[in-house]
Amino acid sequence: MRTVIFTPTGKDGRLIAALLERAGKPCHSADTFLQLCASIEEGAGAAIIAEEAFAHESIAPLLEVLQHQPPWSDFPVLLLTVSGRVTAESERLRKQREPLGNIFLLERPLRPETLLSTLEFALRGRQRQYQIRDQIRQYALAQEALLRSEKLAVTGRLAASIAHEINNPLEAITNLLYLMRCDPSPEQMNVLLSEAEQELARVTEITKQTLRFYREPSQPTETDVVSVLDSVLKLYANRMAAAGVTVERELRTRDAFVLSTPGELRQVLANLIGNAIDAMRGGGRLRVRLSELSSCSFASSIRISIADNGSGIPPEVLPSIFEPFVTTKGETGTGLGLWVTSEIMHKNGWTIRVRSRRAPGRSGTVFSIFIPKFDAPSTPTAHAASAGARD
Ligand SMILES: Nc1ncnc2c1ncn2[C@@H]1O[C@H](COP(=O)(O)OP(=O)(O)O)[C@@H](O)[C@H]1O
Ligand SMILES: [Mg+2]
Structure with a gap:
């Protein structure tokens, strides 16, 4: 899992990237705000953002990306705050970051161990989210397979029940043909033929009926x-x-x-x-x-x-x-x-x-x-x- 770093003033960014590389954590720096959003959308483990990034740019595109996450996802953001006194600007930034969601606030000057352990914690949470995503996908696949096999079972039953039901009239027609052979007088023929016709009409009715059974009342x-x-x-x-x-x-x-x-x-x-x-x-x-x-x-x-x-x-x-x-x-x-x-x-x-x-x-x-x-x-x-x- 990669970590995306976005620090517009540059220097902090290079130090953080070097620190993460030494700790064996893959990372890359985003040059612009839009690049940051694109990296998160592509799939990242966490983001480290210096708060002054929002001093001149609107936070809206980042909010947009975070608000459209799938239900299993809660993307972690490590926000490096501007330390010091409470000013009008610091208050504005605080209000702005409120809707960001899964935020870890880190005050500067930063201790490397604090950054690393917080990032570690955030990445572990992210790993858990990926596991949940995989489970949801597996569950959806299993459900699809179940539905498919149920449909197949119904189709099989349908075919078998048509075969079963038309067996009776076919048996009757066989009997009627046999009776016609035994007594081929015209009167008897007429009666037997009309009975055979009725049985054939039944075959048609049964097939239609059984098909309708599954389709329309x-x-x-x-x-x-x-x-x-x-x-x-x-x-x-x-x-x-x-x-x-x-x-x-x-x-x-x-x-x-x-x-x-x-x-x-x-x-x-x-x-x-x-x-x-x-x-x-x-x-x-x-x-x-x-x-x-x-x-x-x-x-x-x-x-x-x-x-x-x-x-x-x-x-x-x-x-x-x-x-x-x-x-x-x-x-x-x-x-x-x-x-x-x-x-x-x-x-x-x-x-x-x-x-x-x-x-x-x-x-x-x-x-x-x-x-x-x-x-x-x-x-x-x-x-x-x-x-x-x-x-
Ligand atoms: N009148 C009955 N007397 C004895 N057993 C019956 C009777 N009706 C149904 N059965 C039992 O129920 C089973 C299922 O019947 P059915 O669904 O019509 O299938 P099939 O007749 O093809 O076996 C039969 O195999 C038989 O064991
Ligand atoms: Mg039976």
């Missing part, structure tokens, strides 16, 4: 839970038949309308029912129940519960099932279904609950979701009016 619309539920059960019908799973559907209410974006409710139900079927490899019973919960103080909600008598969730996995990439299905699982589900829940302010038991002969899992009820108007005219009002 999408507009929820009035959605009939019963019809979404039925379409998901239909989607899995073949798989359930193959696995020996029977379905019990209990609709305690038929008037179950909620606000949801087109694919989100379907995505949630498909994930939960898909998992339930996975848990009943050796056959079982899937119970889906729809009910309305009303209370006098809160708005009504729709409860959808999906219960299976499958394997149950291992207790050590249960606390983390909603985290991404948590799966007990090895190669065939992604561990993303429940994570996507919980993100959708959280985004819409819906609630999900899970209860699971593993005991011989009494294993099973129940997922319940609660969604605020949307009161569907009864007449078509009122329906149109309310849809218009919501837009």
Whole structure:
């Protein structure tokens, strides 16, 4: 760290420079006031300034440099004062130097040891400031790296969740194509083709939806839970038949309308029912129940519960099932279904609950979701009016 010396009368400057050189302290002299300011800005350890420098020149440029220091910096100035009596001039100089900040006042005539030990002290403080600067820089770099890796993680999850979600409709299309081969009659073809088209539309919807999920909020619309539920059960019908799973559907209410974006409710139900079927490899019973919960103080909600008598969730996995990439299905699982589900829940302010038991002969899992009820108007005219009002 260099020390800058500025003594306009010259003689003091040469003596001080010689003293510092002998003590092994790098230094250089500034010839003008502006040179002094430039040296400080370039980076110096301390400055030694004779106070008479301010007798004929304004202190403003030096103040400017010192006031614009970064937050970690408090540049030390050793000011060699004009000794002697208090005069109007000495008072003016005193007032002028007040805002300089980190100042060490040294009265002349100077003892070399006093100058050296004061400079030593000032340089040690400056060294500390540089250490703080380096720590702040390292911290900023680490934070940047953290942000970058978080962004990467989100991108990875996004890609994986799209892959996971389009798997269901692709599976359905494969099944539909198989059915077309088995029964190529025109009527059957028409039905199956339109179902395949719907599944393809879902793929498009899911990719758009997942991308939007991270970008902009999408507009929820009035959605009939019963019809979404039925379409998901239909989607899995073949798989359930193959696995020996029977379905019990209990609709305690038929008037179950909620606000949801087109694919989100379907995505949630498909994930939960898909998992339930996975848990009943050796056959079982899937119970889906729809009910309305009303209370006098809160708005009504729709409860959808999906219960299976499958394997149950291992207790050590249960606390983390909603985290991404948590799966007990090895190669065939992604561990993303429940994570996507919980993100959708959280985004819409819906609630999900899970209860699971593993005991011989009494294993099973129940997922319940609660969604605020949307009161569907009864007449078509009122329906149109309310849809218009919501837009
Ligand atoms: N109905 C269920 N019965 C038993 N285990 C379940 C059930 N639902 C979820 N799980 C457990 O939660 C894990 C995470 O589920 P999910 O996020 O959908 O990922 P994946 O289905 O790809 O494994 C599953 O691997 C499974 O261990
Ligand atoms: Mg799953």
